[in-house]
Amino acid sequence: MRKSAKHLHPKLSIEEAPADIFMNFEAFLSNTETRLHSHPWGQVQLISGGILEMQAQQTRFLAPPHLAIWVPAGTEHTSFNRKPLSYCSLNIAEHLTASFPDTTSLISVTPIVSAIIEDFRQRNMSVAQSSQDKRLMQVLLDQLATREAEHHFLPTSNNKYLAPILALVEENPTDNTSLSAWAEKVHTTERTLARYCQSDLGMSFTEWRLRVRYLYSMELLRSGHSVKEVALTLGYHQASPFIAMFKKYSGQTPEQYKNKLFSPSAY
Numbered sequence: 001m002r003k004s005a006k007h008l009h010p011k012l013s014i015e016e017a018p019a020d021i022f023m024n025f026e027a028f029l030s031n032t033e034t035r036l037h038s039h040p041w042g043q044v045q046l047i048s049g050g051i052l053e054m055q056a057q058q059t060r061f062l063a064p065p066h067l068a069i070w071v072p073a074g075t076e077h078t079s080f081n082r083k084p085l086s087y088c089s090l091n092i093a094e095h096l097t098a099s100f101p102d103t104t105s106l107i108s109v110t111p112i113v114s115a116i117i118e119d120f121r122q123r124n125m126s127v128a129q130s131s132q133d134k135r136l137m138q139v140l141l142d143q144l145a146t147r148e149a150e151h152h153f154l155p156t157s158n159n160k161y162l163a164p165i166l167a168l169v170e171e172n173p174t175d176n177t178s179l180s181a182w183a184e185k186v187h188t189t190e191r192t193l194a195r196y197c198q199s200d201l202g203m204s205f206t207e208w209r210l211r212v213r214y215l216y217s218m219e220l221l222r223s224g225h226s227v228k229e230v231a232l233t234l235g236y237h238q239a240s241p242f243i244a245m246f247k248k249y250s251g252q253t254p255e256q257y258k259n260k261l262f263s264p265s266a267y
Helices: 111-122 131-144 162-171 179-185 190-201 205-222 227-233 239-250 254-261
Strands: 007-009 021-028 032-034 042-048 052-056 059-063 067-071 077-081 085-092 105-108
Touching: 021 111, 042 052, 052 067, 059 067, 085 111, 085 131, 111 131, 162 190, 162 205, 179 190, 179 205, 190 205, 205 227, 205 239, 205 254, 227 239, 227 254, 239 254
Parallel strands: 007 032
Antiparallel strands: 021 085, 032 077, 042 067, 042 085, 052 059, 052 077, 067 105
16 A cells, blocks of 8 residues: 655656657655656656556556556656656657557566667667667657557455455455455455456456565565565465466566666666
8 A cells, every 4th residue: 555655756847848759767765756747748657676656547557667657648647656766757749649548558668668768778868869869769669659558457446345355465465365255354255256356357356466466576576585585475385386477477587577676777
């Protein structure tokens, strides 16, 4: 659950876009919250290391590093991060965003996207000047512009039975209480809860809890825990099933994630 922000991020001091496409790189401290704001341009928000939480269009979006948040031009939004993270926003003039989703969405971050972002960050460049860099920027747009967006990595629900269960699992990701046991606690049936999971979350309770554990595992890995320690903490008897779960969501192994996280070049 969201905690009180210790750091209120200052308003971005860009009143007019310096180019049709420009980047902004920042390092966010723990518990940083941005003010409710909007931009006249579309924005792809990418992170490294932590998890970015955003409220936009009356919806909560959670973005681990393998997903970016797309915010259409004019959309009011505010973001929050519990842990420190490295941040990049790719700002795109509205007339260039026809191939992006119409609403705030999550889109996949490919290795090519990460490599181009890192290249611009290393060279401290926010706007492409040379013809080579302009081509790189076009590749970046081609990689990110997609209608195949994921609307919620970790959906929520206001259902009177389901909402308190989801909140408790988020607070304690290692909780192994079965859906039938939860049903008894909230005075309903397992079948009813399973139906609400599909209708409100679009997935089973097991899948939703796995996603919570995946997000939690990233926090543990970032804190310096070994892959085996994280696997045991999450209730796995050995590391291999945890590695498979992590790779299913992130496209990389936990060890690869750690190596990128602690490498000097991680943006």
